[in-house]
Amino acid sequence: MVVAALDLQAVLPSPKLNASAVYCKRKLSTNNLTVYSLADHVCTCYMWHEGTAGHGSSNIASCILKYLIDLPKETSRVVLFSDTCSGQNRNQFFCSMVVYALHNSNIQQNNLFTCTWNLAILRWSVHASIERAVRKMSINAPTDYYAAVVNARNP
Numbered sequence: 001m002v003v004a005a006l007d008l009q010a011v012l013p014s015p016k017l018n019a020s021a022v023y024c025k026r027k028l029s030t031n032n033l034t035v036y037s038l039a040d041h042v043c044t045c046y047m048w049h050e051g052t053a054g055h056g057s058s059n060i061a062s063c064i065l066k067y068l069i070d071l072p073k074e075t076s077r078v079v080l081f082s083d084t085c086s087g088q089n090r091n092q093f094f095c096s097m098v099v100y101a102l103h104n105s106n107i108q109q110n111n112l113f114t115c116t117w118n119l120a121i122l123r124w125s126v127h128a129s130i131e132r133a134v135r136k137m138s139i140n141a142p143t144d145y146y147a148a149v150v151n152a153r154n155p
Contacts, residue, residue, distance in 0.1 A: 002071055003038045005081040006064065008055060008088055009127045016139035030142040031055045032149070033063045034126050043126050045149050049142035060088045061097035068101045068110075079111045129153045 013027040031053075033046040046063040053059045068078065082089045098110050130145075133152040139145065 001077040001079070002075050003079045003081075004035050004067075005038065006033065006035045006089070007083055007127075008033050008060065008085075009130070011055075012134070012139075012142075012145055014049070014139050014142050014144065016134065028142055030145050031059075032127075032130070032145070033060060035064070035067050036126060043153070045126075045130075047142075047145060047149065055088070057088055057091045057093040061094045064089075064094070065097050065101055068105060068107065071105075071107070073106055076106060077109045077111075078107055079113070081113050126153070 009032040012030040012032060014030055015027065029050045031048055031050070035044045035046075037043070044067060046066070048059075064080070071078070084090060088094070101107060102110055129152040130149055133148040134145065137144065137148055139148075
């Protein structure tokens with residue numbers, strides 16, 4: 001059984017500059033969907049920039065489908081906790097993905113709970129760690145965020 005919490009982090013702009021003259025220039029937005037496993041405290045981050053895709057419901061559903069496909073074969077039950085964002089995970093596209101995952105994997109049961117404050121602190125701690133790591137770095141391209149995510153938390 002896998003129990004995980006998922007959340008989309010606030011948009012990460014690149015380049016990340018502190019100069020006010022450059023702040024209003026066009027920036028490329030990077031999205032980060034985190035899935036935090038409550039049993040083993042492993043966080044999986046799915047990152048992409050707006051040139052690749054947006055941050056709509058089909059994009060979120062694709063990331064969670066990838067997460068479900070990558071679970072160990074012996075996993076038979078999955079419980080996901082998410083926020084109550086209807087544009088991301090409370091819609092027909094996300095529900096269709098869950099049905100698809102159930103029919104095309106060893107998973108026999110998938111429960112999706114939406115909550116506003118429950119487990120939010122776990123997701124926010126991951127996002128706060130990433131933002132602390134980014135503060136110390138020079139971000140010029142979306143790929144620079146990947147290194148920040150890898151080095152954000154100590155093992």
